[in-house]
Amino acid sequence: LRFQIGNRADNPPFKVFWLVMRDQSSHKCLSYPISQISICDDLKLQLETDLHSYKLNLRCFVDPQCEAEYDMELIEKVLDEREILRIQELQAMEAGANANQAEEEERQRQVDTELQQQNKAQTEAELKLQEETEFTNTIVQTLTEALARHCPKCNRGLYKDQGCNHIICPCGTHFCYLDQIDISVVQYGHFNNKPSSCPLWTDDHSQADKERQKQKAGEKAKQFATEHPGFKDLNGKLQRLLEQYLS
Numbered sequence: 001l002r003f004q005i006g007n008r009a010d011n012p013p014f015k016v017f018w019l020v021m022r023d024q025s026s027h028k029c030l031s032y033p034i035s036q037i038s039i040c041d042d043l044k045l046q047l048e049t050d051l052h053s054y055k056l057n058l059r060c061f062v063d064p065q066c067e068a069e070y071d072m073e074l075i076e077k078v079l080d081e082r083e084i085l086r087i088q089e090l091q092a093m094e095a096g097a098n099a100n101q102a103e104e105e106e107r108q109r110q111v112d113t114e115l116q117q118q119n120k121a122q123t124e125a126e127l128k129l130q131e132e133t134e135f136t137n138t139i140v141q142t143l144t145e146a147l148a149r150h151c152p153k154c155n156r157g158l159y160k161d162q163g164c165n166h167i168i169c170p171c172g173t174h175f176c177y178l179d180q181i182d183i184s185v186v187q188y189g190h191f192n193n194k195p196s197s198c199p200l201w202t203d204d205h206s207q208a209d210k211e212r213q214k215q216k217a218g219e220k221a222k223q224f225a226t227e228h229p230g231f232k233d234l235n236g237k238l239q240r241l242l243e244q245y246l247s
């Protein structure tokens with residue numbers, strides 16, 4: 001939106017303002033004759049009113065929908081020097097405010113970035129700790145469960161540290177405590193007899209229990225590694241747990 005002063009050939013006695021508006025949709029300029037005195041007075045009054053309120057508003061006042069601003073060349077023609085200086089002061093203040101706002105936005109962006117990095121690191125650390133806790137709990141539970149023997153029929157568990165290996169389950173099934181197979185048919189013929197090498201009596205199961213625990217823990221650790229491919233130092237952590245709980 002801009003204003004031009006000019007003479008129309010069809011109105012030679014009159015000097016008028018021509019309001020030239022560009023139609024953004026059709027990209028055409030439309031001209032309307034407006035009284036020179038009227039447009040100057042209205043523009044001057046509007047600008048001075050805004051400036052006295054410390055408002056820097058150079059936008060078109062004819063059409064509220066228009067976002068174009070008046071040229072400084074035109075403004076300098078309708079305002080006195082004092083008002084022009086006030087415009088310059090307000091422009092300087094606005095530029096400073098925009099600069100401060102840009103700096104504040106940049107500082108806030110840096111703070112947000114640092115917080116995101118901290119949260120990411122914290123989340124990664126928490127996930128790592130959670131994974132290590134899960135591994136420890138899994139291995140400890142496996143070591144505990146490895147001590148028990150189970151009836152091959154009803155899966156009832158039991159534990160003994162010595163004694164006869166011929167077990168009669170409450171469900172009526174006869175089974176070997178060492179290899180947990182059903183011996184209901186052969187019963188005592190299972191022991192000390194080929195192909196079985198299981199002794200009928202064991203004075204101490206502790207060593208065999210430890211070997212069984214190590215075997216079961218190793219199997220469970222391999223399964224855990226498959227389910228958690230990013231888990232580091234699995235063998236070292238497993239060994240430390242075995243030393244802690246089986247020493």
